[in-house]
Amino acid sequence: MNTICLHVNGVSHRVAVEPRRLLADVLRQDLALSGVHIGCAHGACGCCTVQIDGAPQLSCLTFAVQCDGAEIETVEGLGGHDAGHPLQKAFMAEHALQCGYCTPGFLMALAPFVEQAIEQGRIPEADEIREAMSGNICRCTGYHGIVAAVRRAIHDGIQGDSP
Amino acid sequence: MRSAPFEYHRAESLDQAVDLLATLGEDARPLAGGYSLVPMMNLRLARPEHLVDINPLGLDHIVRDGAVVRLGGLVRHSRYAVDTTLRKTFPLFAEASSHIAHPVIRRRGTLGGSLAHADPTAELALLAVLYDGVIHVSSARGRRSIPAGEFFKSAFTTALQAGELVAELEVPVPATGSGHAFFEFSERKGDFAIIAVAALIRAAKGRIAEARIACAGALSAPIRDANVEVALVGQSLETPGALEAGHMFAAAHDPMSDIRATSHYRRHLIAELVRRAVEKACAGAGGAA
């Protein structure tokens, strides 16, 4: 057993973990973060995407022991209880989710992309947006609403509005 | 679908990493990006008893060193699209790496990991073979150098011995004005290639002075074809005989069949992609008359 320290959504936790335990499982079980989802456990669907030290990573392909001392953000930290992050609001406005299972993964993978586009002050082309989400599978929406939500969040962010 | 038990070790330096690998023996594997190794562990297709985490090592340099460029084993795939040194000298790294899976994977996966994993369809292995790269490996026994052409033995099998880590890929910089081309055919963007072809053409006075064509996905490791390369030398850049080169390359090898594509179709794709690559590389080399 290894004892590690994870800083998750701004709160520090000490947990004792077997090396083989996935970060996804430790976040879900030990820290009761139900927003981390596992769709395949082999890195092909993106459901488990969280941010580790500021970058989107697959928590089903990361062992918790690798993350000792790391800053981790899950969807719970993105916009709080009422999902107030601009991208979350854009998802709601554009019907970018149906069953919701893939949604946290999309949000965590796309939030940095949206933030970067807002900083650059430009709305990416459709194929660029689709490429940015190419590692996330959605089975319900057909991707249309998600592309629209990304575009909307970037547009509103550039204008300085919130949706 | 979770891994079998193992012990975790963290290396803070290259020396420490190779010492650990030597001590822990054959059942120890290095852990870099992990996006090839960990799926296999979760599927229980790989069961290392020890993992040595080498992410703290740094080893992610991309530097011009005279006639070569050196890339550290821990360079992440997402670097190629933005590294100015590499984009000038080896434009194919950016282009080829855009076919590796998808953005989150590219941000994490490493050059050394990809080379050591030796998937037969891997883009970076293909480029290493095309550019006549040299792979420098480190172990507790010291450092040795393996030419790319000898490094990839078979599917998921390399010349690496127990306890060896890929420390660096050294690639000789092509002559200025060379033409480069890369084409990959896969079912979806980012999927494992069915066939991928890369070409490098050096021209002199409107004719091909040197040609290199490499192909991944045909056999269990990336291949070059010396006969095709020799046949292209002396051809004019305008009409290099790309169609014939393609047919020649395809006819010389018996490609694999799998659920993705038959041998017959792969052979066709080899011919087609070699044709396109030769044409494009020649067009790119046209400036150096």
Place this chain on the structure above:
Amino acid sequence: MSRTLERPKSIGARVHRLEDPRFLSGRARYIDDIRRPRMLHLAIARSQEAHARIGEIDVESALALGDDIRVFTGADTVGLAVTANAEYPEVQFSQQPLLAQGRVRFVGEPVAAVLADDPYRAEDAAGLVFIDYENLTVLPGIAVARAEGAPTLFDGWRNNLFVERQMKGGDLAAARSAAVHTVRRTYRTHRQAGVPLECRGVVAEYDPADETLTVWSSTQIPHLLRTYISEELEWPETRLRVVAPDVGGGFGVKGQIFVEEVLVAWLALQTGRAVKWIEDRREHLIASIHAREHEHTLEAYLDGDGRLLGLQADISVDCGAYSTWPFTAASDPGMVAKVLPGPYDFGAYEATFRGVATNKCPVGTYRGVGRPSAVFSQERLMDDIAAELGLDPVDFRLRNIIRRFPYKNVLGFTYDEGSYAESLEKTRAFLAPDIAEARRTRSSDEVRVGVGFACFVEQTAHGTPDFTRRRVPIETGYESARVEMMPDGSVLVEIGLQNHGQGHETTLAQVAADALGVTPQEVRVRHGDTLTTPYSVGTWGSRGGALGGGAVHRAATEVAGKLRAIAAHLLQAEGQEIVLGAGYAALAEDPDRHIEIAHLARAAHRNLERLPEGMGPGLAALAGCDGPADGTYSNAVHAAVVEIDMNSGKLTLRRFVVVEDCGVIINPMIVDGQVRGGVVQGIGSALFEQFVYSEDCQPLTTNFADYLLPAAPEIPDIEVHHIETPTPLTPLGAKGLGEGGAIGPAAAIANAVSNALGVSVAETPLNANAIWTLIQSATSRSETGE
């Protein structure tokens, strides 16, 4: 013919989904979020052989891992099974035991149940269960299973057919002899899996304090699961509670009852502890349900003017090793036979259909069920006939399409009013520039463009008579809802329909809000828990909006009637018309005289002395809505534009257009989402998703690197257009729509490829290798001048 409609306030509005915040913030609770004290974790040791007798099961190494390890095998579960049969003499009886009884029939079939204190250890232990196999002859597909002398998959069977029956209408012999043209073709669609992004999962716990067994399952059919477990385990239904938590996609895959669900319930009773099973992706791909492996031979008879006279069909489905509950192995083939007549007007039909048993994963209901394969054959045939007769494919369809309603089709099913011709003409107009480009690139050696259409009707919201006819375990089509207004004027809707992405918490709130004069935000919809919701057969069959909405509408209308009566009494305006809206009850003739609805609600619960003479307390109603006897028919046209690189075989889907008519639309945003989601699954079916078995029925596509799902870069913008032809057959005029998007794409894309290459596409998938093979046959034909 479509009509324009007067729109009520909330129905028809693009109301944002009320349930979204919990999904967006990560608060939603799916099956793996259910945690119980002292919970045991189940891992299942599954068969590694496709067909074998089982000898010894060695569990010693597994048990040696620790004291917490327990193993159960078929010897412990004798007699417990999932039994799915249809009551027809042509059906051969079979059942799937919870754990294999001495024989396994597909790779992945459960053999042993292994329990441990944590899921990692359970998996370790399951890997240490060693099974002795004595291999039996494998039946790898329809041809071998049907061959003379093939060994049967079940003892006592006369052949390897779960079922073989006929459906017919009219005089086919007459049609055949009158025919000027006869066109005969065979079409095949390939095997695939349904793949919701959340795998299956079950938690069960017996609580001795109230003697209740609670089962949580990621299911679309909680009440049916309760009834099944009750009957199978002989446990009273009043002491059995099934809860469907938030479900991460179903698509019909979770509309089956699986052996694992009954097994987990049984294990909870055996051990006295909570038991959890969470399926992994490999298990899901090999051992949940598969779909779509069909072979159809069609023969069409036409007169000299290209009018259809009759159709003969021979239909085989590779149903895998077991019949699934509740729709049985008769479901796919029977549905094809039923729907093949489609939107076309002809009077003679004969279909023979069969479900074939093989050593593969059982086939069950996946979005569209038999219809995507049926429409593939139907619409490929229409194009093939048009090509043979030298007619434009759209004109040919228009010549034969049904135009007058109600229409009684050749099998006696009545189609209610639709927009079949109108939608086809509209779609053709949208595609005009692409059709022109397809013509221009007809003989290109580099890039060819092709346009394909698929035109279909979809029976939805099936009523009880439709199920009674099928004699399958699911006997009924009704839906019920309970609507109650609280003392504060807020509204609770309880419905047995289980929501797994369709937005019921919003659409049903819209329906109730309109009837009661409140806003959808004041309506809370509860579903999924058998303890608090009326009996329901669950969510599938494109029935939620039409029937669920209908039931909610009826119940809410009843409550609204009581509100009006109370208001009239309190406003001293008995007998005058009261209108409910914006939170108020007002006199229609004098809106200044009004009273707050919340005030009425309080009176009904708390101030009974203010109610009219003789009126009882409370504001609640339970109402049901059965589907129309023949269901109600939606219609749609799908059109695909493909671009084919003639040198590499690469197919790019450039454009996909849908013109659809599902009657009155409750929430256009949700309808668009359902259509697009279905279309992308249909695109996956056509181009990417192929489940492959080896010759000895070993599964080869067992993870997402091999089984390819459509990802965002592969999908074009999907253009959706609506026509609203209300149906008189449901309370709201709504028809069903959940599956429609998935039904047309394979046909439309295959027709587009045929159009581009000038060859007849006869099967899916249309992956790169398949396209290239078609190019070879196209170019060799053009070389020989065909």
